Amino acid sequence: AQTVTQSQPEMSVQEAETVTLSCTYDTSESDYYLFWYKQPPSRQMILVIRQEAYKQQNATENRFSVNFQKAAKSFSLKISDSQLGDAAMYFCAYRSGQTGNQFYFGTGTSLTVIP
């Protein structure tokens, strides 16, 4: 089974500042997908951003971007201009692009945004 590690159980950021959430994963595959999901207090799991491993270019979605380092097996999420609505639990997830359907999740990072 693949493992996904989020080493920061909690993070905080001042409103309008930038924060980076870390994620590392372990795999021997070359073809896979990586995701960041946001879980606000409503509990809904919301897809924030995804990255295909074969793409060298880092994915971006408005204020959210990733730093994908394939050789280092690292997939960090950068949130720019943080807003109060960004406060949530963030989960990193891995899915095989070859054989797998299962998503493997990290343990999550709880992000607090300070006004």
Add this chain to the structure above:
Amino acid sequence: EAQVTQNPRYLITVTGKKLTVTCSQNMNHEYMSWYRQDPGLGLRQIYYSMNVEVTDKGDVPEGYKVSRKEKRNFPLILESPSPNQTSLYFCASSLYAAFLERGEDTGAFFGQGTRLTVV
């Protein structure tokens, strides 16, 4: 609107009383799965299904059952709930990986979650 509908959202029950959590998706996804979320452990897969009548165990299947009689529905059954099954449960659906072209993976779509308490 593409969605996964999961019910109920909250459930308190007693030990040993059978219960079912329903899950339905309207995206014609082949792959459906159940996760439980516990503090410090993230989301762990309980069971999954790759299509109608095809189900298999995930990482934490003990004490759970599932069925997939129709493509859209994937209920989770707890035959005899115990307090250690108190958790937050999610149903999810996604496209079958083998059918995807590169760049097509849209990730998993999740239900609203079910907060289960077993006393």
